[in-house]
Amino acid sequence: MTDLRYPIGKFDWNSEFTPAQVKEAIKIIELAPAALRKAIEGLSPQQLETNYRPGGWTVRQVVNHVPDSHLNAYIRCKLAVTEEKPTIRPYYEDRWAELQDGRNGKIETSLDLLENLHSRWVIFLRSLSDADYNKSYVHPDIGELKLGTTIADYSWHGRHHTAQITSLRERMGW
Numbered sequence: 363m364t365d366l367r368y369p370i371g372k373f374d375w376n377s378e379f380t381p382a383q384v385k386e387a388i389k390i391i392e393l394a395p396a397a398l399r400k401a402i403e404g405l406s407p408q409q410l411e412t413n414y415r416p417g418g419w420t421v422r423q424v425v426n427h428v429p430d431s432h433l434n435a436y437i438r439c440k441l442a443v444t445e446e447k448p449t450i451r452p453y454y455e456d457r458w459a460e461l462q463d464g465r466n467g468k469i470e471t472s473l474d475l476l477e478n479l480h481s482r483w484v485i486f487l488r489s490l491s492d493a494d495y496n497k498s499y500v501h502p503d504i505g506e507l508k509l510g511t512t513i514a515d516y517s518w519h520g521r522h523h524t525a526q527i528t529s530l531r532e533r534m535g536w
Contacts, residue, residue, distance in 0.1 A: 366415035369525040373518045379510045381492040387517035392484045394520030395477040398428060401527040402469060409536060410469065414526040421530065423459045424523050426467045429476040430458050435516045436483045442499040442509045443490065449500040487513060 365371075379387070402410070402425060410422045419427065434453060441448045458464055495510030530536075 364529070366526075366529070367418065368522065369529040370518070370522055373515050373522075375504075375511070375515075377511075377514070379495070379508075379514045381495060381510075384495050384510045384513050387514045388484060388487045390517040391480060391487065391513070391520065394428075394517075394524070395473065395480050397524045398425065398476065398520065398527075399473050401524045401531070402473075405531075405536065409534075412530065412534070414530045418526075419459055420465075421527055422466070422469060423464055424526055425469050426464045426472045427455060427459050428520065428523050429472050429479060430464070431455060431519060432476065432479055432483070432516060435512060435519075436479060436486075438499055439483070439509060439512060440486065442497045442512070443494060445499075447498055447500055447506065449502060452501060452503055 402421065405421065410425075411420050413420055414424055438450050441450060490509070495513070496508055498506050498508045499512075500506050
């Protein structure tokens with residue numbers, strides 16, 4: 363049985379990513395907003411309030427979470443390029459998902475935000491050199507993270523949450 367929390371598997375933090383793999387991850391980041399939009403296309407208000415798994419977030423919370431997370435990632439990437447190993451501030455994504463905008467925010471607002479954010483983020487990411495992928499920041503709970511790893515992680519992250527929704531749709535016959 364597939365793990366409903368991780369329908370595409372967990373991200374491998376121990377992998378080293380080549381410049382070619384990072385460039386491929388950037389392409390996936392570019393396509394992520396359209397993939398998420400397609401995943402929720404045609405869902406009713408009731409379906410948006412369905413938990414993607416028992417004990418998990420609703421579809422609405424998942425969609426509203428993605429731009430929250432990717433905004434943080436965008437800033438982390440810029441900090442890694444403009445500062446020398448900055449220490450970033452983590453955030454409690456579970457608490458953010460329970461706030462009013464996470465629980466009840468308009469899906470269209472989050473999708474528009476994600477599209478516009480990714481438009482800027484991809485311009486920035488494509489401007490980087492291969493050497494820039496080795497720049498890093500420090501996450502207080504995880505340690506030092508290379509920019510290339512972060513880019514690969516957020517490529518995974520968009521696909522991960524999209525798959526949570528598409529796998530729910532498959533299970534429910536939507």
